[in-house]
Amino acid sequence: MEKIPEYAFPTPVDYYHKSYGMTLRDYFAAKAMATMLPNYDIPSLFEEILDEGDKSMPELIAIDAYVMADAMLKARK
Numbered sequence: 001m002e003k004i005p006e007y008a009f010p011t012p013v014d015y016y017h018k019s020y021g022m023t024l025r026d027y028f029a030a031k032a033m034a035t036m037l038p039n040y041d042i043p044s045l046f047e048e049i050l051d052e053g054d055k056s057m058p059e060l061i062a063i064d065a066y067v068m069a070d071a072m073l074k075a076r077k
Contacts, residue, residue: 028069029062036064 008027022030055063 025066025069025073028072029065032068032072033061033065036068037061 006024007021008024009021
């Protein structure tokens with residue numbers, strides 16, 4: 001059975017419509033990114049980019065934000 005995602009701003013659900021909205025995971029990642037981004041050490045990020053190969057700086061930042069979001073979701077349980 002498919003897991004139904006939790007939504008940050010859920011809309012009503014009825015027989016004919018699905019619930020749409022930003023998932024809680026996406027919401028947490030956005031909040032984490034907004035807090036983390038000004039505090040990144042850009043020179044060390046360039047070293048990470050060289051180590052990761054094909055990942056850009058925005059991709060690495062997004063990955064970090066989702067790692068934080070996943071930790072926040074886990075802490076809720």
